[in-house]
Amino acid sequence: MIEQYLGLAIKSIFVENITLAYFLGMCSFLAVSKRVETAVGLGAAVVFVLAITTPVNWLLNEFILREGALAWAGLPNMDLSFLGFISFIAVIAAMVQLVEMFIERFSDSLYNALGIFLPLIAVNCAILGASLFMVERSYTFGETVVFGTASGVGFALAIAILAAIRYKMRYSDIPPALRGLGITMLTTGLMSIAFMTFAGISL
Amino acid sequence: MSSPAAGAATKSLIAFGKKERKMLFDPMLDNNPITVQVLGVCSALAVTVQVNRAIVMALALISVLVFSNVIISMLRKLIPPSIRIIIMLAVIASLVIIVDQVLQAFLFDISKSLSVFVGLIITNCILLGRAEAFALANPPWQSFLDGVGNGMGYGIILVVVAALREILGSGTFLGFHVVPQIAYDLGYMNMGLMVLAPGAFILLGLLVWVQRTVTGYRE
Numbered sequence: 001m002i003e004q005y006l007g008l009a010i011k012s013i014f015v016e017n018i019t020l021a022y023f024l025g026m027c028s029f030l031a032v033s034k035r036v037e038t039a040v041g042l043g044a045a046v047v048f049v050l051a052i053t054t055p056v057n058w059l060l061n062e063f064i065l066r067e068g069a070l071a072w073a074g075l076p077n078m079d080l081s082f083l084g085f086i087s088f089i090a091v092i093a094a095m096v097q098l099v100e101m102f103i104e105r106f107s108d109s110l111y112n113a114l115g116i117f118l119p120l121i122a123v124n125c126a127i128l129g130a131s132l133f134m135v136e137r138s139y140t141f142g143e144t145v146v147f148g149t150a151s152g153v154g155f156a157l158a159i160a161i162l163a164a165i166r167y168k169m170r171y172s173d174i175p176p177a178l179r180g181l182g183i184t185m186l187t188t189g190l191m192s193i194a195f196m197t198f199a200g201i202s203l
Numbered sequence: 204m205s206s207p208a209a210g211a212a213t214k215s216l217i218a219f220g221k222k223e224r225k226m227l228f229d230p231m232l233d234n235n236p237i238t239v240q241v242l243g244v245c246s247a248l249a250v251t252v253q254v255n256r257a258i259v260m261a262l263a264l265i266s267v268l269v270f271s272n273v274i275i276s277m278l279r280k281l282i283p284p285s286i287r288i289i290i291m292l293a294v295i296a297s298l299v300i301i302v303d304q305v306l307q308a309f310l311f312d313i314s315k316s317l318s319v320f321v322g323l324i325i326t327n328c329i330l331l332g333r334a335e336a337f338a339l340a341n342p343p344w345q346s347f348l349d350g351v352g353n354g355m356g357y358g359i360i361l362v363v364v365a366a367l368r369e370i371l372g373s374g375t376f377l378g379f380h381v382v383p384q385i386a387y388d389l390g391y392m393n394m395g396l397m398v399l400a401p402g403a404f405i406l407l408g409l410l411v412w413v414q415r416t417v418t419g420y421r422e
Contacts, residue, residue, distance in 0.1 A: 020400060021400050022249060023248040023400065024249075024323070025245070026244040027242065027328040030244065031241065082303075083300070084322070085299055085303070085325055086293065086300060089296050090292075090296075093289055093292060123288075123292075123328070123331055125326040125327070128322070128323060132322050177416040177421070178411075178412045179422050180421075180422030181241055181422065182408050182412040183408070185404050185411060186404070186408035186409075188404045188408075189408060190401070192400045192401040193401040196401065
């Protein structure tokens with residue numbers, strides 16, 4: 001049991017990294033990776049939000065949306081799965097707002113560190129992507145919790161590494177047209193190759 | 204983004220002058236959403252293993268973008284600024300549901316192979332970016348042109364990346380073999396890397412380099 005969860009965690013963080021293998025969350029990955037501190041802040045916020053929204057969306061899908069889910073309400077033939085996209089995004093936007101208010105109320109230092117990133121996260125594709133993958137791969141609740149958290153950790157790890165590399169690259173002599181997006185994409189490509197090497201590890 | 208002259212809008216609702224032409228064609232090269240504005244990169248990389256998937260994805264995005272731009276532009280005077288993000292998301296998510304249902308009904312195989320990426324059009328930054336930066340401040344006709352232009356700009360990059368990845372990675376184009384058998388006999392091999400994730404990153408990086416060398420855009 002533990003091994004299965006551990007395997008899933010390793011797979012989601014390294015082998016199938018949500019950013020480097022599935023390209024999710026690229027917009028903020030590219031935009032917020034200029035400084036290491038902000039990159040770590042955004043990474044932490046993503047872990048936090050993913051760990052909460054993915055399980056909540058699992059409950060929503062399991063008990064309301066999927067085909068036959070409304071059997072407890074006496075409606076066994078109901079299939080609301082077409083409402084998946086809009087309900088998931090609503091849950092994400094609402095949860096982000098809730099988390100923001102909660103942090104503001106209870107932890108000033110955490111709010112100062114994560115505050116500005118939280119509104120951005122509602123439209124980060126990694127968050128919605130994790131919920132959609134969770135439905136597509138029919139994970140159980142336990143697997144969903146592990147998958148959501150591990151995907152967040154994978155994103156945080158990738159963005160922190162990229163920010164560190166970009167910091168070093170400021171002193172490199174890069175052709176003018178390649179500066180910015182171009183060289184960042186090439187770096188990400190090399191990082192993606194590096195993360196793929198974890199595929200050889202069998203658990 | 205400056206709002207287009209109110210006078211032009213009163214003269215004719217669907218004027219097509221120099222300014223409108225710029226709105227339509229600018230995003231295709233000089234102000235491309237992917238390579239210059241850096242919006243919507245996720246799906247540009249993910250769905251480009253094969254050209255037919257890229258074309259379907261581009262069409263799906265163009266239709267959602269055009270309708271969301273027009274609808275949000277028509278609602279722009281009614282939307283309170285404090286809750287505009289959630290309203291835009293609701294409009295976009297409803298449109299994406301329609302597109303997804305249409306794809307599942309008529310192109311089931313491609314819809315399956317696009318997997319979660321049709322749903323992820325909702326969080327594609329191009330949609331919110333254009334709604335926020337353009338449609339909220341401009342009338343419907345201009346927003347329509349802006350939507351078509353940006354959608355086409357996205358589609359062009361998608362199809363170019365997909366064509367290169369499919370030809371280099373599998374030796375096919377739209378499923379037809381384009382690399383002649385004789386090349387394989389002489390020792391040519393498909394580049395497996397192109398089919399994998401790193402190939403997409405590297406190819407897009409090189410494409411950005413070429414595009415910025417041509418247009419002279421610098422960061």
